[in-house]
Amino acid sequence: MQTLLIANGELNRGAMLDRLLRLLDSPRVICADGGALQARALGLKPQTIIGDLDSLSPQQVADFAAAGVEILRYPPEKDETDLELALHHCRSIGAKEVHILGGLGGRYDQTLANILLLAHPAFRGLRVDFVDGDQQVRLLPPGRHHVRGGRGDTVSLIPLGAAAEGITTRGLRYRLDGEPLQLGPARGISNVMLEEEVTIVLRAGLLLLVHTLGRA
Numbered sequence: 001m002q003t004l005l006i007a008n009g010e011l012n013r014g015a016m017l018d019r020l021l022r023l024l025d026s027p028r029v030i031c032a033d034g035g036a037l038q039a040r041a042l043g044l045k046p047q048t049i050i051g052d053l054d055s056l057s058p059q060q061v062a063d064f065a066a067a068g069v070e071i072l073r074y075p076p077e078k079d080e081t082d083l084e085l086a087l088h089h090c091r092s093i094g095a096k097e098v099h100i101l102g103g104l105g106g107r108y109d110q111t112l113a114n115i116l117l118l119a120h121p122a123f124r125g126l127r128v129d130f131v132d133g134d135q136q137v138r139l140l141p142p143g144r145h146h147v148r149g150g151r152g153d154t155v156s157l158i159p160l161g162a163a164a165e166g167i168t169t170r171g172l173r174y175r176l177d178g179e180p181l182q183l184g185p186a187r188g189i190s191n192v193m194l195e196e197e198v199t200i201v202l203r204a205g206l207l208l209l210v211h212t213l214g215r216a
Contacts, residue, residue: 001029001093001094001095001096001097002024002027002028002029002097003027003028003029003090003095003097003098003099004024004027004028004030004044004086004098004099005030005031005032005035005083005086005090005098005099005100005101005103006027006029006030006031006032006036006039006042006044006046006100006101006102007032007038007082007083007086007101007102007114008032008034008035008037008038008055008082008102009032009102009103009104009106009107009110009111009155009211010022010102010103010104010105010106011038011041011042011102011132012105012131012132012133014132014133014134014216015133015134015197015213015214016131016132016133016134016135016136016211016212016213017101017131017133017134018098018131020099020131020176021042022180024099027099028047028093028095029044029045029046029048029136030046030047030050030086030089030090030202031048031049031050031086032049032050032051032081032083032086032185033045033049033050033051033052033053033054033055033082033191034055034056035049035102036049036056036060036064036069036216037055037056037168038074038101038102038175042101042194045067045069046064046069047070048070048071048089048214049061049064049069049070049071050071050072050082050085050086050089051073051074051082051085051086051134052073052074052075052076052078052082052211053071053073054076055135066200066213070116070144072085072089073094073104073165079134081110081113081114083100083103083117083127084117084120084178085116086125087117087120087123087128088122090126090197091122091126091191092210093148094100094127095126095130096126096127096128096130097126098126098127099128099129099131100128100129100130101130101131101132101170102132103130103131103132104130104131104132104137114130115130115137115208116207117162117185117204118138118139118208119139119160119161124141134212134213134214135210135211135212135213135216136209136211137208137209137210137211138208138209139160139206139207139208139209140146140157140200140202140206140207140208140209141202141206142153142202142203142204142205143201144199144201145199145200145201145209146197146198146199146200147176147197147198147199147200147209147211148194148196148197149193149196149197149211149213150193150196150213151193151194151195151196151199151210152192152193152214152215153192153193153212153213153214154190154191154192154199154210154211154212154214154215154216155172155191155192155193155209155210155211155212156188156189156190156191156209156210156212156216157169157181157191157200157207157208157209158176158188158189158207158208158210159181159183159205159206159207159208160165160183160205160207160208161183161206162178162183162207163180163181163182163183163203163205164182164202164204164205165202165203165204165205166178166179166180166202166203166204167179167180167200167201167202167207168200168201169180169191169198169199169200169201170197170198170199171193171194171195171200172191172192172193172194173174173191173192173193173194174191174192181207188207190216194196
């Protein structure tokens with residue numbers, strides 16, 4: 001099941017986002033609170049709105065409910081963010097692939113917390129990415145990964161949590177051959193795709209992949 005999860009952060013149009021919207025075939029649309037307004041601006045109808053609903057007026061909530069949208073309301077005082085609740089919901093309904101729009105930008109604390117949700121143990125096995133403007137952000141666990149794009153695209157690899165070990169890349173200008181990327185140094189930033197498909201092999205640790213169409 002392809003799922004589009006729309007959050008209430010900044011939503012920037014760009015080639016990566018527009019390409020995603022073209023490729024998705026009738027995805028399930030889940031909205032975290034005010035992300036429902038973002039969905040409406042994109043011409044999409046939510047199936048579910050989830051959160052404490054503090055970003056929607058009572059009339060807006062009533063209008064969505066009258067249109068057949070499922071409303072899952074949580075109390076304002078809770079341990080999870082609305083986006084985290086929405087990801088748990090996606091997992092509970094059997095989603096395998098979730099694309100998040102509106103999850104980046106604005107408040108730095110929320111942006112960092114959103115990105116770190118990619119490493120949440122509860123979401124292992126769930127393929128999640130953030131798409132914003134011309135960029136895609138996703139987590140690479142140990143294993144072999146493929147990145148498809150265009151020659152000249154920008155790819156950054158950032159270790160998350162600790163050093164990432166045994167990284168081998170093929171198809172990037174600056175190659176790694178079984179080498180580590182340490183937490184702190186910015187060595188993995190702004191690499192360049194030489195082929196339309198790049199291979200990244202990771203032995204241990206976690207890598208945050210940021211793929212930008214064209215030159216970042």
